[in-house]
Amino acid sequence: MVALDPAALHDSLRDPVLGSIGFLNEVMGRYPDAISFAPGAPHPDFHDELDVHRYVERFLDHLVRVEGHDPERARRLLYEYGPARGLINGIVAEALRRDQGIDVPPAAIVITVGAQEAMLLALRALFGSSRDLLAVASPCFVGIVGAARLLDVGVVPVRETEHGIDLEALTEACRTARRDGHRVRACHLAPDFANPGGGRMSLDHRRDLLRLAQQEELLLIEDNTYGFTAAPTDELPSLKALDIDGRVLHIGTFAKTCFPAARVGYIVADQPITAENPSHSDPAPKRSGRTGLDAGPTGLDARPGGLDARPGGLDAGHGGERLLATELAALKSMITVNTAPLSQAAVAGFLLEHGGSLAEPSHRRAAIYRRNLACLLAALDRHLGEPPPAGVTWNRPEGGFFVRVRLPVPVDLDLLEVSAAKYGVLWTPMAPFYLDGGGDHQLRLSCSYLDPEQIETGVRRLADFIREEIGV
Amino acid sequence: MVALDPAALHDSLRDPVLGSIGFLNEVMGRYPDAISFAPGAPHPDFHDELDVHRYVERFLDHLVRVEGHDPERARRLLYEYGPARGLINGIVAEALRRDQGIDVPPAAIVITVGAQEAMLLALRALFGSSRDLLAVASPCFVGIVGAARLLDVGVVPVRETEHGIDLEALTEACRTARRDGHRVRACHLAPDFANPGGGRMSLDHRRDLLRLAQQEELLLIEDNTYGFTAAPTDELPSLKALDIDGRVLHIGTFAKTCFPAARVGYIVADQPITAENPSHSDPAPKRSGRTGLDAGPTGLDARPGGLDARPGGLDAGHGGERLLATELAALKSMITVNTAPLSQAAVAGFLLEHGGSLAEPSHRRAAIYRRNLACLLAALDRHLGEPPPAGVTWNRPEGGFFVRVRLPVPVDLDLLEVSAAKYGVLWTPMAPFYLDGGGDHQLRLSCSYLDPEQIETGVRRLADFIREEIGV
Known part of the structure; x- marks a missing residue:
């Protein structure tokens, strides 16, 4: 049997980000009874109330009774290939308008296999030159x-x-890049309770960032995953809701507000594409006579009977221009072809059952996460505070799933192994979250998947571990 | 609103392959009543017998009764994140062994979002240098x-x-590449009824190809999408079934044999990775102290309660080595995180309902496709043969979904527009399927989505179009 030399595989496979996932899996497998502050997964209790079968039927009913589809044809949408851009763009656009004040046409949205595919699409479309960073x-x-x-x-x-x-550091990064013959093409960030940082931008800060993006001519890729965990009295508009000149690509997921296994996310990309090369935006491109063909292993994106087979239809924005979302959908046809219609139907039915909005289920879930976060911070205070051991500190985020704890010693895998084996508590080392060498004295605690009693016990174990092993 | 210059987007968006999908969608949208030989989608009749809800319950029953999972935990698998490599690898491995004589451990398989994601994973892992072709x-x-x-x-x-x-052309391509300082790292092909070529390799030809791959040190990426359409008396082993030294990566899809909207495919990659750099295959890599972290927007691949959280578990092959599939799963965690568990459950339940094999449903489907192909070829003979107009020929594949027709004039989009508008028949120009300028006098007809009467009417219209417009 021929063996492959890892050195001949793609560089990304040698990246610590990819290489270390296996190790964490392996540690968790070896200590199944440890309390784990590692997974950032949604709380399992929410899944008990889900009824995917009912949501799917709800979506089909909507297609027939509201959108006027033939019942048999509507049901077939669950079994056939679908359009790369998605089947539920209108329902998602309406929810974005109601819940977040993001007002874009369905054509500006691509439904993706989770937020992860949305990020891949955004990067692939926007990064056309090796000078772009x-x-x-x-x-x-x-x-x-x-x-x-x-x-x-x-x-x-x-x-x-x-x-x-x-913002100063971002401005500086743009200028340094330019000086070196590069360009910062886009910046990825989460304005609300980032994973793992936990920070939150004020309204003024958001406006300043948008101005900076305009001045420095960069695009912002906004990740809105944890925005919903804000207290109802403390919600702030997303960057996209404040974006007047199209600087923001907005990525969201239904993993936390509906359920992760749906693998449904979306990207809002309403930027018009201005054809300096007219053939590019021509609806009937004829470059060297080549055109008209399959998208995917299948088949053909242009299925009979699809929801997007409407003349002059979904490709265009409010003003009739070609949008970046259309380009992203074309790329998606070469990655996953389309997002599983059954998953889309489940998410759309869930939205429809809640009046076309995520507000109510999001608030219900957010309350649990805020409770857990408060428990975690209180347990840290109780078991590690008053006064905390020398060199031990932690941040106090107001939302999201994560708290970072700084220790006076390097936080590495050997330490994790001790924590798991002797104290029965797991966490995530922070070093892999830093590209420039920081974070090696930090660990991350996630509270999303646990209950208050587990959090209490886990923090007690963590405190014992810190006092006994680190000697502070 | 800032507009994006298409010239600054990634090159792939200027590729005719991507650029032309939109046009075909648009034409089909404008002529919804035309008979379309364009889509290579599975026949819709098969979907009427599907019952996803039942399949999912069947899979859950299997998890509980056969694999010994707790019922509540099993159901949660449908709602939570899952392992990047997949949830149903064992069931798929068993079906591959029974149906195709491909004997690999579950760890050698990654469940993907259709065959398309499998191709992306294979290319990303294998192509680590710009000299590789x-x-x-x-x-x-x-x-x-x-x-x-x-x-x-x-x-x-x-x-x-x-x-x-x-094979001579492939050998020549390898040698030319070497001479130019490049290397043909892998070759993608479908041994059975390729889309769109329709060719089929004999058993001897398959063995010769495997020998060639060994001699020239290249890997084969085998696409098995249309293998199931062979007559039951005429089945040939896949390249992977003949592969004794690990030259073949085998890609399959359930789109044609189960249903496309599941978006479930798989890749078999049982090649061991030999660590020349020992830290690479170390189960606990510690490069610069960075490790242990999230895979995906979530969260963490290492969820509590997952099916892969077994010590020493799924990472290893028969002999305990690290396999290429493990690397592909790591890459997948950065593309789609994991394949929707509901979709996987539906496919697994479908397999279990058919005794853990695709043989029976595949044969039933294949019979319809062979009937359609026979109808298409007979109709071409009847309406265009005896004798065919000068310069009009077509191939006679013995399986698959596609027939290619050669015309004595260039086949372009203007011609398609005439065919659609005046004759009510749609097809796919072949030029985009050729990278080196061939195919500009050919069109592709797909018979998979149509019924015999539509095929008959469609070919009659096509014959009128050819005789009247092309003047032969």
């Missing part, structure tokens, strides 16, 4: 770094504080 | 070309005849 808020969300590595997109980390990305 | 059977399957463009992988077309890929 992606700025990422640091500590970084590993999904965006992984997507960039996969596409050989250069990444520049930009410091993030509890108040969000540092 | 991908050979593709020509006429080419557009999905593989699209994936290569997305990843900036260089592509070399290699002539395919009715007997499959031309």
Whole structure:
């Protein structure tokens, strides 16, 4: 049997971001009874109330009774290939308008296999030259770094504080890049309770960032995953809701507000594409006589009977222009062809059951996460505070799933192994979230998947571990 | 509103493969009543017998009664994140062993979002250097070309005849590449009834190809999408079933044999990774102290309660080595995180309902496709043969979904427009399937989505179109 030399595989496979996932899986497998502050997964209780079968029927009913589809044809949509851009764009557009004040046409949205595919699409479309760089808020969300590595997109980390990305550092990164013959093409960040940083941007900070993006001519890739965990009295508009000149690509997921296994996310990309080369935006491109063909392993994107087979239909924005979302859908046809219609139907039915809005289920879920976060912070105070051991500190985010704890010693895998084996508590080392060498004295605690009693016990174990092993 | 310059977007968006999908959608939208030989989608009748709800329950029952899972935990698998490699690898491995004589451990398989994601994973893992080239059977399957463009992988077309890929041309391509300082790292092909070529390789030809791959040190990426359409008396082993030294990556899809909207495919990648750099295959990599973190927008791949959270579990092959599939799963965590568990459950339940095998449903479907293909060829003979107009010929594949017709004039979009508008019949121009300028006098007819009466009417219209418009 021929063996493959790892050195001949793509560089991304040698990246710590990819290489270390296996180890964490392996540790968790070896200590199944440990209390784990590692997974950032949604709380399992929410899944008990779900009824996918009912949601799917609800969506089909909507297609027939509201959108006027033939019942048999509507049901077939669940079994056939669908349009790359998605089947439920109108329902998602309406929810974005109601819940977040993001007012875009369905054509500006692509339904994706989770937020992860949305990031990959955005990077692939926007990064056309090796001189272009992606700025990422640091500590970084590993999904965006992984997507960039996969596409050989250069990444520049930009410091993030509890108040969000540092605008001076971002400006400086843009200028340094220009001086070196590069360009910061886009910046990825989460304005609300970033994973893992936990910071949040004020309204003024958001407006300043949009101005900076305009001045420095960069695009913002906004990740809205944790925005819903804000207290109802403390909601802030997303960057996209404030975006008047199209600087923002907005990525969301239904993983936390509906359920993760649907694998349904979306990207809002309403930027018009201005054809300097007219053949590009021509609806009937004829470059060297080549055209008209399959998208995917299948088959053909242009299925008979699809929802997007409407003349002059979904490709165009409010003003009839071709939008970036159309380009993203074309790329998607070469990645996953289309997002599973059954999953889309489940999410759409869930939205319809809640009046076409995520507000009510999101608020219900957010209350649990805020309770858990409060429990976690209180347990840290109780077991590690008054006074905390020398060199032990933690941040106090007001939302999201994560708290970071700083220790006076390097936090590495050997330490994790001790914590798991002797104290029965798991967490995530923070070093992999930093591209420039920071974070090696930090660990991340996630409270999303646990109950208050587990949080209490887990923090007690963590405190014992810190006092006994680290000797503070 | 700021507009984006298409010239600054990634090159793949200027590729005819991507650019032309929109046009075909648009034409089909404008002529909804035309008979369309364009879509290669599975016949809709098969979907009427499907019952996803029942299949999902069947899979859950299997998890509980056969695999010994707790019922509540089993149901939660449908709602939570799952392992990147998949949830149903064991069931798929068993079906591959029974149906195709492909004997690999579950750890050698990654469940993907259709065959398209499998191609993207294979290319991303294998192509680590810009000197590496991908050979593709020509006429080419557009999905593989699209994936290569997305990843900036260089592509070399290699002539395919009715007997499959031309081995002399492939050998020559390898030698030319070497002479130019390149290397043909892998070759993508479908040994059975390729889309769109329709060719089929004999058993001897398959063995010769495997020998060639060994001699020239290249990997084969085998697409098995249409193998099931062979007559039951005429089935040939796949390349993977004949592969003794690990030269073959085998890609399959449940789109045609189960249903397309599941978006479930798989890749078999049982090649061991030999660590020349020992830290790479170390189960606990510690490069610069960075490790242990999220995979995906979520969260963490290492969820509590997952099916892969077994010590020493799914990462290893028969002999305990790390396999290429493990690397592909790591990459997948940065593309789609995991394949929707509901979709996987539906496919697994479908398999279990058919005794853990696709043989019976595949044979039933194949019979319909062979009937349609026979109808299409008979109608072409009847309406265009005896004698055919000068310069009009077509191939006679013995399986698959597609027939190619050669005309004595260039086949372009203007001609398609005339065919649609005046004659009410649609087809696909072949030129985009050729990377080196061939095919501009050919069109492709697909018979998979139509019924015999539509095929008869469609071919009559096509014959009128050819005789009247082309003047032969």
